[in-house]
Amino acid sequence: xxxxxxxxxxxxxxxxxxxxxxxxxxxxxxxxxxxxxxxxxxxxxxxxxxxxxxxxxxxxxxxxxxxxxxxxxxxxxxxxxxxxxxxxxxxxxxxxxxxxxxxxxxxxxxxxxxxxxxxxxxxxxxxxxxxxxxxxxxxxxxxxxxxxxxxxxxxxxxxxxxxxxxxxxxxxxxxxxxxxxxxxxxxxxxxxxxxxxxxxxxxxxxxxxxxxxxxxxxxxxxxxxxxxxxxxxxxxxxxxxxxxxxxxxxxxxxxxxxxxxxxxxxxxxxxxxxxxxxxxxxxxxxxxxxxxxxxxxxxxxxxxxxxxxxxxxxxxxxxxxxxxxxxxx
Amino acid sequence: xxxxxxxxxxxxxxxxxxxxxxxxxxxxxxxxxxxxxxxxxxxxxxxxxxxxxxxxxxxxxxxxxxxxxxx
Numbered sequence: 407x408x409x410x411x412x413x414x415x416x417x418x419x420x421x422x423x424x425x426x427x428x429x430x431x432x433x434x435x436x437x438x439x440x441x442x443x444x445x446x447x448x449x450x451x452x453x454x455x456x457x458x459x460x461x462x463x464x465x466x467x468x469x470x471x472x473x474x475x476x477x478x479x480x481x482x483x484x485x486x487x488x489x490x491x492x493x494x495x496x497x498x499x500x501x502x503x504x505x506x507x508x509x510x511x512x513x514x515x516x517x518x519x520x521x522x523x524x525x526x527x528x529x530x531x532x533x534x535x536x537x538x539x540x541x542x543x544x545x546x547x548x549x550x551x552x553x554x555x556x557x558x559x560x561x562x563x564x565x566x567x568x569x570x571x572x573x574x575x576x577x578x579x580x581x582x583x584x585x586x587x588x589x590x591x592x593x594x595x596x597x598x599x600x601x602x603x604x605x606x607x608x609x610x611x612x613x614x615x616x617x618x619x620x621x622x623x624x625x626x627x628x629x630x631x632x633x634x635x636x637x638x639x640x641x642x643x644x645x646x647x648x649x650x651x652x653x654x655x656x657x658x659x660x661x662x663x664x665x666x667x668x669x670x671x672x673x674x675x676x677x678x679x680x681x682x683x684x685x686x687x688x689x690x691x692x693x694x695x696x697x698x699x700x701x702x703x704x705x706x707x708x709x710x711x712x713x714x715x716x717x718x719x720x721x722x723x724x725x726x727x728x729x730x731x732x733x734x735x
Numbered sequence: 736x737x738x739x740x741x742x743x744x745x746x747x748x749x750x751x752x753x754x755x756x757x758x759x760x761x762x763x764x765x766x767x768x769x770x771x772x773x774x775x776x777x778x779x780x781x782x783x784x785x786x787x788x789x790x791x792x793x794x795x796x797x798x799x800x801x802x803x804x805x806x
Contacts, residue, residue, distance in 0.1 A: 438779050537748035539775065556772075557744030 414574065424501060427460035428470050434584035435459060437706065443691075444680035446698035453691070453709045454585060461497045462490075463711035464581075468604055469494035471576040472565035478504045481563040484552050485509070486532075486545035488635040489518030490711055491567055491602075496525040507562075509545035509715030517715045539646070542630060544728065567602045568649040573698050577608025585706050586616050594703030597694045599625045600660075601636045603652035605708055621658045623697065625690045630664040633719065634674050636687050636710065661696075663689040669723045671695065672713065682713035738765075743772030743799055750776035755783060761806045771800040 414426040416433045429435045435458045444451045459466035471490060473483075478658045483499050484507045489714065492508035507528040510519065522529055530548060537547025552562045567573050585593055596613055598606040610622035626639045632732075640648060660684060665685075672688030676680050687709040694707045713720065740754045754769050761767050771777050777800040784791055784804065791802040 420791075532748075535752070539747060544748065550754075551746045551749040555745045556751050560747070 421653065424460050425470050425498060429456075429459055429584065430467050430580050431583045431587060434588060437585070437588040440681075442676070443675055444695060444698055446695075448702040449698035450704045451694050451698055452589070452704070452706050453683070453687070454581070454706055455681070455683075455699065455709050457683075457709065457712040459494075461494045462574065462715070463494065463712075464605060464708065465490040465494040466498075467563075467576040467580055468567060468570075468573045468602075470496050471572045472567065472570050473498050473502065473504075474565060475572055476565055478563055480501075482507055484549050484562045484564050485567065486511075486543070486549045487567075488601075489514050489522070489715065490636060492522050492527060493518065495565070496522060496527040499524060509548045511543070511545045511635075513633065515716050515718050517717060518635075521715070541585050543647070569651060570648060571651060573602055573604030574608040574651050574653075576612070577605050578612045579608075581605065581708075582609040582612025587612060589704060589706065590618065592704050593620060593706050595621045595623060595694070595697060595701070596707035596708075597623045597625060597690045597697075597705060598708045599634075599637045599690050599710070600640045601638055601686075603638075603649040605710075607651055607653045607656060609708070611653060613654050622656050623693060624657045624660045625693045625725075626660060626662050627689070628664045631709070633665045634663075634668055634689055635716075636686055637689065661693045663692050667692045669720070673720070673723070676713065681709075683709050684711040684713060684716050685719065686710050737768045737803060739768045739770065741753045741770045742776070743770050745776070746773060747775040751783060754780045756806070758787065758789070758804070758806070759760040761804075763806055766803060766805050768801055768803045771802065772798065774800075777802075778801075 411422045414421050420711035421427055421695030436455045437452045438455060441453045446631035456464035482505045484493055486509045488511055496506045507530060508522055509530045509532050511534055519529060532548045533542050534542050549564055552558045553564050596609055606624055613620045627634050627637050630639045668685050668689035671692040672683050672685055675683060690707050694705050740757045745753055750771055755800045757767055757769060771780060789804050791804045794801040
């Protein structure tokens with residue numbers, strides 16, 4: 407085999423570097439139908455399993471897109487992240503030889519912190535209440551200060567996933583077309599969570615352009631103090647704290663989910679269909695299952711990542727004995 | 736003689752983090768002057784001092800805030 411970078415060979419699965427494994431319409435992440443958890447006769451649910459990206463989550467797509475476009479010469483990369491963006495950025499940055507620092511909120515699972523350290527990223531843990539300018543997002547405030555402080559601004563560069571249009575673009579050019587092709591244009595509903603809002607905006611915009619009748623359903627935590635890392639409650643949030651890349655015109659409905667329902671849905675999915683996902687997928691899936699009971703059609707649920715980064719969170723739930731054993735949702 | 740810590744190159748919350756480090760490292764009975772470069776940093780550090788029961792003396796010099804604290 408040659409050393410120079412070659413075009414990815416998806417047929418033989420031969421790649422000249424790890425970033426070529428990041429999903430795109432030629433090499434999409436899998437779309438898998440739920441056959442046992444979803445008992446609705448007139449509504450099919452498919453999960454878009456983003457864990458099959460090389461660094462384990464939907465964020466691999468945006469990390470690569472944002473880093474490729476950033477001038478990082480002589481600077482340290484810094485980004486606030488609840489874990490997945492940080493992991494993806496650190497991995498891509500390592501492959502490009504760029505130093506990385508990640509600001510993480512207090513309430514992310516230890517597993518994610520370990521992986522970030524394993525990748526060699528410097529971790530800055532920030533209290534949620536650290537910064538009055540970002541009252542519930544200390545990590546964002548801290549990175550904002552590193553980028554704006556006269557003493558540090560020349561040392562750091564941040565992709566800023568909350569404001570970076572490439573976050574939307576990665577989904578508009580990748581995830582959206584993949585879903586359209588994989589469902590042969592038969593998708594009726596797309597379900598995604600609100601976080602940085604890149605996925606819901608990019609996929610929603612692309613699907614609406616193909617067929618304006620497709621319904622885009624946004625899922626948010628029921629409380630601002632939730633245990634669904636990566637998700638954001640948009641309802642009631644002051645305008646200045648809502649991610650600038652969110653395009654509300656593509657959203658048809660917003661549904662709130664309690665932590666308990668999200669974790670229950672994720673655990674039920676593992677036990678009924680054998681698919682192990684993170685709690686955010688559980689939240690989105692909980693909403694899709696409710697829609698399935700009352701509607702007809704085909705729904706696609708984005709599944710941002712897998713269960714393995716949340717074993718400590720699941721352990722709490724499993725040990726607490728509050729699960730509704732054997733019940734559907 | 737009060738030691739001076741010029742934090743005017745840092746905006747909030749970096750300025751608050753640095754000021755907190757100064758306060759944590761300051762020995763009992765010692766005095767320090769902390770220089771802050773903007774009003775958000777001043778408000779944030781003043782809040783931290785209040786929470787610790789420390790009353791600073793304040794001087795303003797141009798756009799800068801000079802807080803002298805005794806621990």
